[in-house]
Amino acid sequence: MKxxxxxxxxxxxxxxxxTAVRAxxxxxxxxxxxxxxxxxxxxxxEVTLDxxxxxxxxxxxDGKGEDGKEDKDEQAVKQMIQxxxxxxxxxxxxxxxxxxxxxxxxxxxxxxxxxxxxxMVRERTxxxxxxxxVYVKLVDNKMQGLFVLDAxxxxxxxxxxxxxxxxxALGKLGGNFGIPKDxxxxxxxxxxx
Amino acid sequence: MMQTISLPPxxxxxxxxxxxxxxxxxxxxxxxxxxxxxxxxxxGFDSVVHGIESRYHAHATRIPFMGLMSGIAGIATxxxxxxxxxxxxxxxxxxxxxxxxxxxxxxxxxxxAGGGWSRMIxxxxxxxxxxxxxxxxxxxxxxxxxVVDLDHNELDVVEISMNPSQLMKQAREHSHHHHDADxxxxxxxxxxxxx
Numbered sequence: 001m002k003x004x005x006x007x008x009x010x011x012x013x014x015x016x017x018x019t020a021v022r023a024x025x026x027x028x029x030x031x032x033x034x035x036x037x038x039x040x041x042x043x044x045x046e047v048t049l050d051x052x053x054x055x056x057x058x059x060x061x062d063g064k065g066e067d068g069k070e071d072k073d074e075q076a077v078k079q080m081i082q083x084x085x086x087x088x089x090x091x092x093x094x095x096x097x098x099x100x101x102x103x104x105x106x107x108x109x110x111x112x113x114x115x116x117x118x119x120m121v122r123e124r125t126x127x128x129x130x131x132x133x134v135y136v137k138l139v140d141n142k143m144q145g146l147f148v149l150d151a152x153x154x155x156x157x158x159x160x161x162x163x164x165x166x167x168x169a170l171g172k173l174g175g176n177f178g179i180p181k182d183x184x185x186x187x188x189x190x191x192x193x
Numbered sequence: 194m195m196q197t198i199s200l201p202p203x204x205x206x207x208x209x210x211x212x213x214x215x216x217x218x219x220x221x222x223x224x225x226x227x228x229x230x231x232x233x234x235x236x237g238f239d240s241v242v243h244g245i246e247s248r249y250h251a252h253a254t255r256i257p258f259m260g261l262m263s264g265i266a267g268i269a270t271x272x273x274x275x276x277x278x279x280x281x282x283x284x285x286x287x288x289x290x291x292x293x294x295x296x297x298x299x300x301x302x303x304x305x306a307g308g309g310w311s312r313m314i315x316x317x318x319x320x321x322x323x324x325x326x327x328x329x330x331x332x333x334x335x336x337x338x339x340v341v342d343l344d345h346n347e348l349d350v351v352e353i354s355m356n357p358s359q360l361m362k363q364a365r366e367h368s369h370h371h372h373d374a375d376x377x378x379x380x381x382x383x384x385x386x387x388x
Contacts, residue, residue: 040319042318042319043316043317043319044315044316044317045315045316046314046315046316047314048312048313049313050311052311052331053313053329056329056331056336056357059336059357059361060357060360060361061361062358062361062362178314
């Protein structure tokens with residue numbers, strides 16, 4: 001009887017551990033700020049890709065360039081996509097300049113201001129709410145996640161990539177899955193400094 | 194021990210028509226009801242279309258010969274694309290002739306699409322007059338894709354199955370031919386110029 005209780009306890013601990021690990025890799029639920037931004041925006045694009053969908057998306061990449069020959073960059077992007085846990089993109093377009101406040105941007109950043117995420121880029125324009133923030137998640141000195149918040153006068157983009165990130169392939173990821181090209185190139189430039 | 198059943202003297206033995214006919218008749222009556230019930234509670238394209246039809250009291254226009262077109266698409270793409278389903282709602286309006294509530298449409302589609310489908314993209318405009326929802330699901334080596342596109346007063350629901358590797362191969366071959374054709378054209382132009 002005692003032995004079976006030990007087994008039940010062990011299984012419960014293992015399941016709880018597995019759930020915690022899984023929760024860390026899962027894409028976050030949208031924050032209330034995102035809901036208010038979406039209500040104000042004229043156009044909203046939401047892209048949510050979990051591991052399964054990324055695996056399928058990678059099938060549409062054959063690692064070849066436009067000339068049909070093997071392309072190392074394309075192969076690196078394909079390999080990176082296959083290893084990712086999730087991609088989460090939100091793009092809000094507004095009809096008026098600065099339709100979001102500095103407090104709202106702070107609220108969006110707050111999610112990543114914890115021990116596992118470190119700020120890598122912080123670009124601000126004096127007197128304006130616009131700017132770019134890049135946060136990275138480092139595990140054993142390896143990049144295991146990337147968050148980009150790019151605020152333009154009429155546009156706000158959030159990109160969250162979970163899983164091992166290859167800096168070399170990062171720039172090429174822009175333009176795919178709704179990920180803004182400029183934001184990815186900016187993040188790649190800063191990361192390779 | 195053997196049991197014998199004795200019929201009353203005036204009772205005639207039931208004929209083969211009565212024996213076979215009764216279950217057949219019952220089956221004939223029940224089949225449409227069973228099929229209708231299955232269609233209503235099923236998931237995927239048909240369920241989404243039925244759900245929209247019943248919620249908004251609208252009637253979807255099915256594209257004629259879609260099975261044939263789906264077959265042709267399958268042959269043309271060497272199996273890259275098949276299982277094509279299209280339903281169109283024209284003059285599509287919400288309650289009281291108002292715009293459709295985008296959030297409600299989203300929840301209706303998700304409820305009827307079923308667990309196998311995962312939403313990949315949602316694109317919306319303020320007021321909900323435009324909304325595009327793209328769902329995907331794994332189908333073995335293939336990918337199923339369902340698109341629900343609301344554009345003001347028109348709503349389209351499309352389902353398609355794709356073979357990614359085959360499609361990529363086709364796209365590559367097409368771009369290669371296109372590239373070759375462009376090159377031969379430019380060579381031809383150069384020859385004309387030199388003449």
